[in-house]
Amino acid sequence: LGWLTKKPPAASFTEDLQLVQRCLAKDEAARSELFTRYAPGLFPVLRRLSWTEADAEDLLQQSFIEALGSLPRYRGDAALSSWLHTIAVRVAYRQMRRARPMVSLELVPEEQSYDPVSRLESRGTLRRLEYILEQITAKRRIAFLLYEVEGHTLPEVAALLEISLVAAKKRVLSAHEELRTLTANDPVLGAAFARRNKEGGNV
């Protein structure tokens, strides 16, 4: 787990530690700097792990609040960015487990005539995909998102979720299988994928 354990460059590491010390000393400017320095990097991750931008903003706030509470336990074993990333993923996962699937009216399957390809490119179809993703259990969904969307390796996924490598693999695989079944059963996406497979092209 090199990305978790490797030490950052000396200057950056020192800066991180100093920043942490200042935050612990209740330095307002340090807290501001912590947020300004790391929030832009964390936000895209949280945005991809959440459904809406507002959700991502909430998660970002929550992540930094939790990080601030956990700063006394930060010992510099990993880069501050990695450490914050881990906290953010944990916060997102917790939120994912807590949140009940919400079905928007826009996501109710439409039976009208349509052009599958154009629909797939439309905003509505994206939401349909997201809706399908939401049907997957939180633990599988976050493993899938971390692996496929965030591009983490399976060992990294396992470390982030504090599970074994085998469990991480199984969760990702299960997510794939569920997605395959759900998309095949979806009247819009199923047709689109069938057509794409037939044509051998990309969607």
Place this chain on the structure above:
Amino acid sequence: MFNPSCQEAERLLSSGEGQLSQEGQAHLAACPLCAAWSTEHQALVQQIKGRSSALSAEKLETLRALFLATPAPRPAILMRPRVLGVVALAASLLLLWWVAPLFRAEETTKTLSSGLGPHQGRLQEKNGARVELVTGPAGEVRVYLFDTKGTPHRASGEVRMLLSSEVFASEESKLAPVEEGAFLLGKLPKRKGAVEIKLVFPSGTEFVFSGVALEEPDSFSVAPPVEVAIPGGVALLDNTRLETEILARGEVRVRAYREGAGLLPSSDFSVPEIVLEHEKKNFPVKLSPKEDYWVGYLATPVELSAGAQVAIHCRVPLVIRGVEYEPSRVVFTRYALKVSIKIMPVITPTVIIKYNKGVKHSYKQKKKKGSHK
């Protein structure tokens, strides 16, 4: 056949759609744990990746201001160093208090209460015989014998009592039959701690009871056994031992013994009412405090066949030194010795008060009063 590692396959996958090599495809097909990913789902991945994810400077500023406005979280109260220290200290003291008696057993035993503590199998049946072991606060051991129908039986021959424990060698004594009561009488020696009492009958049948001796009994005295109708029911409530005894004349007595305090005065506990239950009939008994026990009298006669099962339980909460116990926790299941229990006469004096205006008021005052025949 080329068989790349899972990591290699991941690298191939993450390199992008359309660039997956044949080897990678083969591996994905063969390795079920490698999370083989159909390329059609890359559409979903790309869509999610394509979400507007940049944080504008304006939004960043807003969120930063919100973050700074949020009060810094305080660690949970139990995680605060000072609280942790206090909790750890308290836990250490508690542990010390619990462990210390193990290293000074001699001193501790002096503060323990009377008799034999909870012992398993107070009533046991074997080879057509039923044996009940009852121990008293002063060290007496009574062994009641019944046949399978519950009829009291007399033991013929000599019954040996073997007392053993982990801390002293086995001691053997003989149980003496008591003439008027169908039981045997013995005595616990000055011992303490876990004990095992083995009764060996002339036929060779053995009954084994185990329990904890709570005191160092050095003497014992037994009330005239003929009076006892339902002997010593015992209930244990925390470190208090509650005993009932129902005498043949209908008198009900409840005593309490407490670790470290011995026999409690009646002012220290309260048993205002108990109920004798036999064959689905309830016989309530109101109790009042005497010096070191609570006493009451059965209001109606109770016909009991010898060996009949009787349950004695509290109707109202029982209070011992300010601690209230649910009535359901105090149930004594006992076996009668006598065929019937007599009752005490009820004296009902009538008092008439005359007022100047000539109006008469009268009331009846019921009073139960015990008298020996």
